Amino acid sequence: MAGTIVLAALTACRPVESAQTSLAPPSFTASIDPLASVKDAILNAYRGMWRDFADAAHTADWNDPDIADHTTGDAEAKLRYGLFLASKKGQVVKGDPLLLSTRIAELKPENIPTKATIVDCVDDTRFLVHEKSGSKAKGGADVGRHHTTAVLTLRRGSWYVNSYILKEAGTC
Template structure:
């Protein structure tokens, strides 16, 4: 396997891992979960922690499991990547917010498919982490 192929594979693994850790933390809105920093850093980590804190503050938890279809859309520089862009169409249809105190749906807004763009960068220790991500509105993919 080439260096670039390994980097692509590692970036997709890290991307999926970041979202799974976020899903796990969302079940209790644990914005302090140590798992969040396993695959994310910088803006990505800050945004996840803030979203979970907001849910905690508002008495919400997230239940269910989204699905992902990530693909590498760019590698920079080619051959020996340091930065990889991942594009995804995440389906949050079965991943919704509920009131923590009574288990009722928080609103009547259905989940759906969201375009997600993420930047995965090689860290100084050689590991890969998601440094930024953007989730677009429902029905963007």
């Protein structure tokens, strides 16, 4: 009987073989977005436009070469013209705009995009026009949250904001 108990004990300690037991690492089926790097480049260009514009607006330097780092066409012309007007009026902008809900709304064509549309809500309540003397400028457009749509194009391997529409304050 003692042999039976030992045999039972040894049998109980032996690992149970099953189809679920494996020494191989588990396999994961992670879905990697094949356009992730393209989307990052698009978002970086859009955010870069706002960063470059804010930096130039602090001194109202409409000739700032950095504006062209992330813009082209209508977008570049609009930014430079706004900075030109501020410079002529002796005004600068203090603070920075906040990009609250930046997202890519469309890629064309979808598989190898050369054009992208971004939708955002830009908050300019802390991006305010001041006289160069430091006092807040009177008048001007209302500040707040602006629904914004930007169109970016791929040119020579880099993404540029080609146009944008900044709606009136309170639209998002």
